[in-house]
Amino acid sequence: MPEPPVVLLHGWGGSHAGTWQDSDLVRSLHRAGRKVIGIDLPGHGHGTVSREPGDYELIADLVAAALPRDAVLDAAGFSLGGKMLLQLAAEQPRRFRRLAIGGVGENLFRAEAGDAVSAALLDGLPPDAPAALRSVVDEARASGNDLLALSAVIRRPPRPIAPDVLRAIRADVLLVVGTDDAIAGSLTPLADAIPAAEAIVVPGLDHMATPRSPEFQGRAAAFLLRTDERTPSDGKEESTVARIVEPDLVIDKDVVIPLRDGGHVVANVYQPLGEGPWPVILNYSPYGKDVHFSNFWPEVFADLKENHPEITGQSSLRHMAFETPDPEVWTRMGYVVVRVDSRGAGKSPGFLAPNSPQEFLDACDAVEWAGRAPWSNGRVGLLGISYYASSQWMIAQHRPEHLAALQPWQGTSDFYRDRTRQGGIFSSGFVGYWWELVYTNQHGNGASRYRDYFTGERNTGPALPAAELAANRVDYLRDVLDHPLEDDWYRARSADLTKIEIPALVGANWGGLQVHLRGTLLGFTGIASERKWLRVQRGSYFLSFYHPDNIETQRRFFDRFLKGDEPAWSDDEPRVQYVVRAVDDTVARTVETSDWPAPDAAELRLHLDAATMTLGTSEPTAAARTDYSALDGAAVFTTPPLTDALTFAGPLHLRLRLASSTTDADVFVALRAYAPDGTEATFFAASGPGSTVSLGWLRVSHRKVDPARSGFLRPFHSHDEEQPLVPGQEYDLDVEIWPASLHLPVGSRLEVRVLGHDFARTADGAGFNGHADPTDRPAAVFGGTQTLVTGPGVPSYLGLPRIQH
Numbered sequence: 001m002p003e004p005p006v007v008l009l010h011g012w013g014g015s016h017a018g019t020w021q022d023s024d025l026v027r028s029l030h031r032a033g034r035k036v037i038g039i040d041l042p043g044h045g046h047g048t049v050s051r052e053p054g055d056y057e058l059i060a061d062l063v064a065a066a067l068p069r070d071a072v073l074d075a076a077g078f079s080l081g082g083k084m085l086l087q088l089a090a091e092q093p094r095r096f097r098r099l100a101i102g103g104v105g106e107n108l109f110r111a112e113a114g115d116a117v118s119a120a121l122l123d124g125l126p127p128d129a130p131a132a133l134r135s136v137v138d139e140a141r142a143s144g145n146d147l148l149a150l151s152a153v154i155r156r157p158p159r160p161i162a163p164d165v166l167r168a169i170r171a172d173v174l175l176v177v178g179t180d181d182a183i184a185g186s187l188t189p190l191a192d193a194i195p196a197a198e199a200i201v202v203p204g205l206d207h208m209a210t211p212r213s214p215e216f217q218g219r220a221a222a223f224l225l226r227t228d229e230r231t232p233s234d235g236k237e238e239s240t241v242a243r244i245v246e247p248d249l250v251i252d253k254d255v256v257i258p259l260r261d262g263g264h265v266v267a268n269v270y271q272p273l274g275e276g277p278w279p280v281i282l283n284y285s286p287y288g289k290d291v292h293f294s295n296f297w298p299e300v301f302a303d304l305k306e307n308h309p310e311i312t313g314q315s316s317l318r319h320m321a322f323e324t325p326d327p328e329v330w331t332r333m334g335y336v337v338v339r340v341d342s343r344g345a346g347k348s349p350g351f352l353a354p355n356s357p358q359e360f361l362d363a364c365d366a367v368e369w370a371g372r373a374p375w376s377n378g379r380v381g382l383l384g385i386s387y388y389a390s391s392q393w394m395i396a397q398h399r400p401e402h403l404a405a406l407q408p409w410q411g412t413s414d415f416y417r418d419r420t421r422q423g424g425i426f427s428s429g430f431v432g433y434w435w436e437l438v439y440t441n442q443h444g445n446g447a448s449r450y451r452d453y454f455t456g457e458r459n460t461g462p463a464l465p466a467a468e469l470a471a472n473r474v475d476y477l478r479d480v481l482d483h484p485l486e487d488d489w490y491r492a493r494s495a496d497l498t499k500i501e502i503p504a505l506v507g508a509n510w511g512g513l514q515v516h517l518r519g520t521l522l523g524f525t526g527i528a529s530e531r532k533w534l535r536v537q538r539g540s541y542f543l544s545f546y547h548p549d550n551i552e553t554q555r556r557f558f559d560r561f562l563k564g565d566e567p568a569w570s571d572d573e574p575r576v577q578y579v580v581r582a583v584d585d586t587v588a589r590t591v592e593t594s595d596w597p598a599p600d601a602a603e604l605r606l607h608l609d610a611a612t613m614t615l616g617t618s619e620p621t622a623a624a625r626t627d628y629s630a631l632d633g634a635a636v637f638t639t640p641p642l643t644d645a646l647t648f649a650g651p652l653h654l655r656l657r658l659a660s661s662t663t664d665a666d667v668f669v670a671l672r673a674y675a676p677d678g679t680e681a682t683f684f685a686a687s688g689p690g691s692t693v694s695l696g697w698l699r700v701s702h703r704k705v706d707p708a709r710s711g712f713l714r715p716f717h718s719h720d721e722e723q724p725l726v727p728g729q730e731y732d733l734d735v736e737i738w739p740a741s742l743h744l745p746v747g748s749r750l751e752v753r754v755l756g757h758d759f760a761r762t763a764d765g766a767g768f769n770g771h772a773d774p775t776d777r778p779a780a781v782f783g784g785t786q787t788l789v790t791g792p793g794v795p796s797y798l799g800l801p802r803i804q805h
Contacts, residue, residue, distance in 0.1 A: 009081025013140025178205025371402020412519025423697030623791030630756025676747030
């Protein structure tokens with residue numbers, strides 16, 4: 001069926017030629033093969049015009065007479081032209097499919113200042129004329145129109161429109177005004193009166209600049225050219241849902257999902273071609289359902305495109321969003337993909353509170369909505385990386401009825417120890433970096449750099465004032481700083497893993513230091529599911545998630561538990577499969593085993609000796625001490641070249657005896673390795689290449705260990721009280737070093753570096769991995785001298801999980 005023609009109406013005092021003829025909007029419509037009909041308003045143009053105001057009392061009827069007969073129309077109108085279109089769409093609801101309206105707001109419901117405008121037009125502007133009046137009159141005088149006819153139009157007998165009249169409009173309507181539009185006024189009363197209106201407020205845009213502005217023309221073109229249908233999403237609230245039909249999938253964009261408290265969130269639904277029902281993969285986060293991977297993290301996406309043909313060969317990447325499954329790939333395999341903007345983010349209005357209990361209750365509502373949707377087979381799975389993985393633990397603990405399986409790929413289950421306070425130390429670099437990514441996508445953020453990849457427009461909806469934005473979000477950094485211990489606030493943000501009983505395939509990555517690795521492994525061991533499997537890999541966990549081999553693994557698992565295809569995934573699949581890294585960051589071997597930590601792992605102790613600054617298998621024979629500055633020093637212990645190859649995989653444990661010259665101390669540990677030729681073995685991690693083997697952290701006043709929650713080579717610190725130090729007094733510490741795997745050939749060396757500050761390989765510091773907030777780490781407390789003590793009977797050693805193969 002051919003697309004309808006597009007009618008263009010200008011504003012008072014203008015003309016079709018001056019407003020639209022040589023515009024980007026018209027060029028876009030012509031490129032798309034759309035017929036454009038430009039109409040000069042009554043009283044305008046170069047034909048015979050009346051100079052009697054009464055002749056324009058029924059101006060809308062005059063406009064209607066100029067429209068094509070018996071045709072459904074799309075239209076765009078500015079100012080008076082927009083008013084005419086809205087009136088006609090209310091009087092003839094079936095006549096219009098879609099309207100793009102600029103420069104019309106609450107002024108539709110009030111009489112025009114006809115006498116004042118006419119006087120300024122014919123007699124001259126008064127010296128104190130408002131800028132808005134001056135710009136309107138100046139443009140009218142320059143238009144070439146008959147000024148007496150323009151005066152008659154503006155002084156026509158008023159025929160006010162009541163808001164209730166607009167309820168009859170059946171067209172989808174795009175409303176655009178600028179924040180500096182003193183003529184249109186507020187957009188809210190008009191948007192509220194129209195059943196299916198999308199309201200956009202453009203910062204800094206005034207009335208007369210609206211029709212020629214890139215903001216209006218770009219939005220109007222995207223709106224008029226999309227293939228859409230307006231459908232009610234849940235029977236309670238209607239929204240404009242854009243249906244986009246592509247050769248290999250169908251997209252319903254901006255679908256409203258109702259929430260239990262009366263609010264709502266907005267989603268995209270990517271469906272396969274053909275008849276359902278299908279299983280559903282759901283993603284829920286504040287990152288932006290319409291923000292393309294290339295916009296969210298350009299450097300990683302550029303690497304993907306340039307260096308990973310195995311990924312680019314699967315898909316055009318046109319719908320790829322950061323850390324989520326590619327809809328183009330998954331719809332081809334018979335799945336619906338639902339992406340949801342969490343409350344207060346992107347297209348979803350409301351209060352932005354990421355990682356909060358409310359957010360995950362909202363996500364449960366989205367799961368249940370998807371499970372009951374007509375295109376759903378009733379089984380919903382969760383699949384994603386990082387935030388899209390960590391949230392799975394929080395959602396699944398609530399046991400929503402339609403949630404059938406989990407695939408958290410690299411997602412911590414411990415909000416305190418992994419996401420925000422490693423070892424009790426505030427992770428200022430990551431938390432600050434991450435929060436900036438999130439609040440940039442806050443709904444209403446007019447300064448957002450994120451673009452809607454469908455339309456090219458800003459992703460965050462109508463701009464809100466700064467004060468309103470601040471009132472609509474948590475103070476995330478302040479909240480974290482205000483809770484130095486794991487109290488009820490923190491406990492509400494980590495899941496009760498024992499409540500999770502559905503099947504789970506858990507993906508971890510040795511490169512996930514500082515944020516996800518530790519808690520992903522603890523998530524696997526902590527959930528109560530009888531059917532659970534673990535895969536631990538290496539390399540970039542962003543890119544490995546999209547590798548064809550991993551997608552095939554993900555597909556087989558979901559085919560079993562979302563489609564009911566029993567042969568796709570057997571209960572006899574290896575329970576645990578992990579790779580052992582080589583010193584050149586390749587895979588030395590892949591190991592399959594029955595549990596985690598690996599049952600065949602045995603502790604190997606390498607003792608620290610401060611007299612020789614070495615690591616060895618024997619206890620030192622003499623007592624020794626070594627001092628270093630907490631701000632810029634380190635104590636470095638190294639093994640001699642290994643005489644036997646060493647393979648280890650699993651958690652690591654460092655025992656230290658330490659004294660501080662101050663009442664507290666932060667301990668940072670870097671585990672490094674060196675190949676037989678002396679070059680350091682470095683590894684790809686979340687932040688890029690160049691990572692150490694592993695890292696560990698501990699605030700010494702948080703040294704209390706919970707034996708009941710500790711495990712093999714894994715001390716679990718309670719973080720429920722502070723135990724200040726007596727300066728100079730020695731304390732025995734258990735430092736958790738995050739899990740790692742490595743095969744060291746003969747001649748290799750291991751190094752343990754103990755510091756009072758972040759380990760950093762360059763002068764640039766630890767970057768977004770740093771812990772440097774001065775309110776959390778005041779120099780007077782954490783800038784003293786630290787002393788390590790070793791010797792006979794002193795518990796000072798590195799515990800490694802040695803694997804015998």
